[in-house]
Amino acid sequence: MPSFHWNKIRRTLAAGVIGGLAAVSAGAAMAEDYPTRPITMVVGFPPGGSTDVVARILAGHMATTLGQPVLVENRPGAGGTVGISHVAASAPDGYTLGVSGVGASILIDALGRDSGYDIDNDLDVIGVMGTLGLVIVGRNGLESQTLPELMEYAKANPEALTYGSSGVGTPGHLAMEYLKSLAGVDMLHIPYKGNTPLLNDVVGGHVDIAMLTTPGAAEHVRAENIQPFAVSSPDRSSLMPDVPTVIEGGFEGYTATLWNLLVAPKGTPADVQAKLSDALNEAMKDIRVVGEFATKGLAPTITSPAEATQFLADERTKWKSVIKTAGVTKK
Amino acid sequence: MFENILLGFATAFTPENLAYCFLGVFLGTFIGVLPGLGSLAAISMLLPLTFYLEPTTALIMLGGIYYGGEYGGSIASILLNLPGTPSAAVTCLDGNPMAKQGRAGVALFITAIASFIGGSVGIVALMGFGPSIARLGLGFSPADYFALMLLGLVAAVTVGGGSVIKGLIMVVLGLLFGTIGTDVTTGDFRYTFDFLELRDGVSLVGMAMGLFGVSEVISSIRGSKTRTITEKVTARSMIPTRADIRKTFGPIARGSSIGGFLGALPGAGTVIAAFMAYATEVRLAKDKTRFGNGAIEGVAAPESANNAAAQTAFIPTLTIGIPGSATMSIMLGALMIHGISPGPLLISDHPTVFWGLIASFWIGNVFLLVLNIPLIGLWVRVLQFPYKYIYPVVIALICIGVFSMRTSVFDVSLVVIFGALGYLFQKTGYSPAPLILGFVLGPMLEENLRRAMLMARGDPVRMVSDPLTGSLLAISALMLVWAVLGGIRNIVAVRSKAKSVPLGEG
Amino acid sequence: MKTVSLRLVVAALLAGIGLTALVVGSTYDLGSARRMGPGYFPVVLSAVLVLLALAEGVSAIVKRDPENPSSKVDWRPLLAILSAVAGFAITIAFFGLIPAFFVVIGLSTLSERGYGWKPAVILSIITCIGAWLLFSQLLGMALPLFRLGL
CATH class of the missing domain: 1.20.58 (Methane Monooxygenase Hydroxylase; Chain G, domain 1)
Structure with a gap:
């Protein structure tokens, strides 16, 4: 695929094509000149996926701020960790960046699986690339109409309800386990491979409830193929403003959101990081980016590298405790 | 309805859209011909090109790339036994023997025609009954999917012409290879032996290139000096005879219907369509021994099924917004990039996109026909080079093709292992096609079985008592018993024949 | 037997x-x-x-x-072709695409007695140019043409 490149070579190639001389001096160039050649943004998922879409929206705007192309490169595999471990192993010069989601940043590691890198020691966090809420939906024909009703029913009838997730240890699975433990109910977990077959079975009525991303569910909610119960974000979603949050449903303190971090190899010069952080925050303020984010159910975020690192630490604490309570770990 | 179709053609018939459709078909064919690169690879490679186009134009071009890629895969399969997808593996079974008999032109011609008819049938189904077919597909529960895939696998046992035991071995081995990687239900690693690369499973392309391509090259080298393909590249030699056309009429009709129906089922449908169509023809044929030895029906049926399925695979994708395959997910991703939320309301919210796309599907199919029939002569000429100069290049292209899929050296080393296995299998009469199907369906089969058992709370009776699941399972069981009985009868017949005429077989 | x-x-x-x-x-x-x-x-x-x-x-x-x-097993082409593919894998990991093409084609031609090195070299050159045009230029895949070490 076009983006399976080896960076070193690709840089030389790209540089050769674009403007020979500049490239030769690029290696020795000062950080204040940064960037002098195209920047690669590695996405650990295939083109067209939700992470890829986020990366492309932001990369497009960052390129205009930085004055160099920001090329999105897809290196899919192993839940996004293949791409991020490539970034971790790249030179810390600010020309190879990565987009790291909840799974690659926290969950894979917290579930006791080897990702091939340690996010704290191998990567620098530049900023948060927006957050995305989840929504609890049910198949048509369920008697419960609200989240409290649903949880009451589940409490009275243990394991009568089935809930689907897009896989063991995915945010949707863990967020549902989190809710189960808060509500003190038992539902039967049915794992799927990704969102698509899960969506198929909720719409088809084969599984009772599921936690889906808001953009993935919005159209089906609008067509009344499925009924929404609550969104997992702290605030209501721009895509379905009528749907209450889980907190409104009486589960104090419950939030579960998806997000991506812009990361760079550890040791990237501070002024390069600052430039990247400014470009990212600039993009988050851009009216077109904000508009595109809204149609995709994404909430923009403006963070400094330090704030983003703190955000990662807070999220890690939360998900780790969810994993512990839910008892999902690799044996 | 009618005005919608007109709207569609009005949208698709702009010079710009036509040009991109043509470009898409052309590029897709070109990439599809390369060993190991199929329509999925073609679409993912060229997707970024379409980001800057109008949404309708972008989808039209992607649609063109998709068909082009599928057809290109058939070309590589027929000429050099290099399938990149499970359905192309079926085309290899009779297509490649045809090429060896000097009938590559006819095989390619029939492929183009069968693809066109199958595609057209699929498009009519998509236009006429899209939403209702989609509802039908939604009604399939995990247990139904499990039963359907089992049926597909049983059908595959009879594909390849060898003995039933060998067919079963290949299917089971394929299923077993399919378990390598991360277990979906628990997330545990199985048979990964600490290789990071194996966590996402064995590469299908690496496996197919080894089993088919590499083993084919190895066994062709010895005969290559004596093997001369004396195919005259005249227009005449490419046109099928009247007998050929009569023979393919039924298979194309049956293949299109089978493919059209199965394609609408997300996930499994498009994979098993070609196998089911092929198995049906084998069942119906009076002389079953012709299959695997260049029977034209064995090319026509799977190709029409494959293309009909490729069209109806758009039904769940476009009418309910649930992609049926990896390729379809990319198409949906392309829609999202263009700010169109794919979903159940796509048809009413964006009628120009939907109907324009359908019209361009058909135009794309016409282009495929127009572009490829003149090119058949060119492709056939490839075989006229001395084999001596072809095979090193084929091996090199296999290597680079497999490598470029995931920039993985590991995948290339898999080609070595599967090449050796494939060669041994070929020498001893095992057909690798059922193995490929087992490999692709295995994870889905297991996933759906486990899901179905969870939903039935561990009660197999409850699972089987569903009328659809039950009847599908019953058909599979009957077909298997039939095949095994046939196999036993065959052995008995051969043994008694062997007694009367020593070494009289073959 | x-x-x-x-x-x-x-x-x-x-x-x-x-x-x-x-x-x-x-x-x-x-x-x-x-x-x-x-x-x-x-x-x-x-x-x-x-x-x-x-x-x-x-x-x-x-x-x-x-x-x-x-x-019957034809050992010569079997070993030659398999080692050609293996050779490609090793060479591309350490030295890049162009040397890998020479290795894969060179080893493939050992399948037959008396193939000669001239046609092998010519084929390698043609394949390299073709693959470079196709993959790197047309399809935009930046493959490592030459590299040293890992």
């Missing part, structure tokens, strides 16, 4: 694969029929494979096929 023994060898190989999978698979969690563990499916499959391979082995002994020259 040759045919029978090769059939037997393959049947034994398959039984071996099945047995290995069975042994390794039995270390995985089997689970129950309701909640099947990761080991359930592989264990059942590998057991079935072993049984089928044994049946095939028996049938290879009982039902002898007539001797057939096409079922």
Whole structure:
């Protein structure tokens, strides 16, 4: 695929094509000149996926701020960790960046699986690339109409309800386990491979409830193929403003959101990081980016590298405790 | 309805859209011909090109790339036994023997025609009954999917012409290879032996290139000096005879219907369509021994099924917004990039996109026909080079093709292992096609079985008592018993024949 | 006789694969029929494979096929082609695409006696140029043409 490149070579190639001389001096160039050649943004998922879409929206705007192309490169595999471990192993010069989601940043590691890198020691966090809420939906024909009703029913009838997730240890699975433990109910977990077959079975009525991303569910909610119960974000979603949050449903303190971090190899010069952080925050303020984010159910975020690192630490604490309570770990 | 179709053609018939459709078909064919690169690879490679186009134009071009890629895969399969997808593996079974008999032109011609008819049938189904077919597909529960895939696998046992035991071995081995990687239900690693690369499973392309391509090259080298393909590249030699056309009429009709129906089922449908169509023809044929030895029906049926399925695979994708395959997910991703939320309301919210796309599907199919029939002569000429100069290049292209899929050296080393296995299998009469199907369906089969058992709370009776699941399972069981009985009868017949005429077989 | 023994060898190989999978698979969690563990499916499959391979082995002994020259193993092309692919894998990892093409084509041509180095070199050059044009220029895949070390 076009983006399976080896960076070193690709840089030389790209540089050769674009403007020979500049490239030769690029290696020795000062950080204040940064960037002098195209920047690669590695996405650990295939083109067209939700992470890829986020990366492309932001990369497009960052390129205009930085004055160099920001090329999105897809290196899919192993839940996004293949791409991020490539970034971790790249030179810390600010020309190879990565987009790291909840799974690659926290969950894979917290579930006791080897990702091939340690996010704290191998990567620098530049900023948060927006957050995305989840929504609890049910198949048509369920008697419960609200989240409290649903949880009451589940409490009275243990394991009568089935809930689907897009896989063991995915945010949707863990967020549902989190809710189960808060509500003190038992539902039967049915794992799927990704969102698509899960969506198929909720719409088809084969599984009772599921936690889906808001953009993935919005159209089906609008067509009344499925009924929404609550969104997992702290605030209501721009895509379905009528749907209450889980907190409104009486589960104090419950939030579960998806997000991506812009990361760079550890040791990237501070002024390069600052430039990247400014470009990212600039993009988050851009009216077109904000508009595109809204149609995709994404909430923009403006963070400094330090704030983003703190955000990662807070999220890690939360998900780790969810994993512990839910008892999902690799044996 | 009618005005919608007109709207569609009005949208698709702009010079710009036509040009991109043509470009898409052309590029897709070109990439599809390369060993190991199929329509999925073609679409993912060229997707970024379409980001800057109008949404309708972008989808039209992607649609063109998709068909082009599928057809290109058939070309590589027929000429050099290099399938990149499970359905192309079926085309290899009779297509490649045809090429060896000097009938590559006819095989390619029939492929183009069968693809066109199958595609057209699929498009009519998509236009006429899209939403209702989609509802039908939604009604399939995990247990139904499990039963359907089992049926597909049983059908595959009879594909390849060898003995039933060998067919079963290949299917089971394929299923077993399919378990390598991360277990979906628990997330545990199985048979990964600490290789990071194996966590996402064995590469299908690496496996197919080894089993088919590499083993084919190895066994062709010895005969290559004596093997001369004396195919005259005249227009005449490419046109099928009247007998050929009569023979393919039924298979194309049956293949299109089978493919059209199965394609609408997300996930499994498009994979098993070609196998089911092929198995049906084998069942119906009076002389079953012709299959695997260049029977034209064995090319026509799977190709029409494959293309009909490729069209109806758009039904769940476009009418309910649930992609049926990896390729379809990319198409949906392309829609999202263009700010169109794919979903159940796509048809009413964006009628120009939907109907324009359908019209361009058909135009794309016409282009495929127009572009490829003149090119058949060119492709056939490839075989006229001395084999001596072809095979090193084929091996090199296999290597680079497999490598470029995931920039993985590991995948290339898999080609070595599967090449050796494939060669041994070929020498001893095992057909690798059922193995490929087992490999692709295995994870889905297991996933759906486990899901179905969870939903039935561990009660197999409850699972089987569903009328659809039950009847599908019953058909599979009957077909298997039939095949095994046939196999036993065959052995008995051969043994008694062997007694009367020593070494009289073959 | 040759045919029978090769059939037997393959049947034994398959039984071996099945047995290995069975042994390794039995270390995985089997689970129950309701909640099947990761080991359930592989264990059942590998057991079935072993049984089928044994049946095939028996049938290879009982039902002898007539001797057939096409079922002899051609060691020379087999080893040459397999080492060509392996050579490509090793070379591209350490030295890049262009040397890898020379290696794969060079080793492939060892399949036949007296192929000569001239056509091999010419083919390699043509393939390199073609692949560079196609993959790097047209399809925009930046493949490592030359590199040193990992």
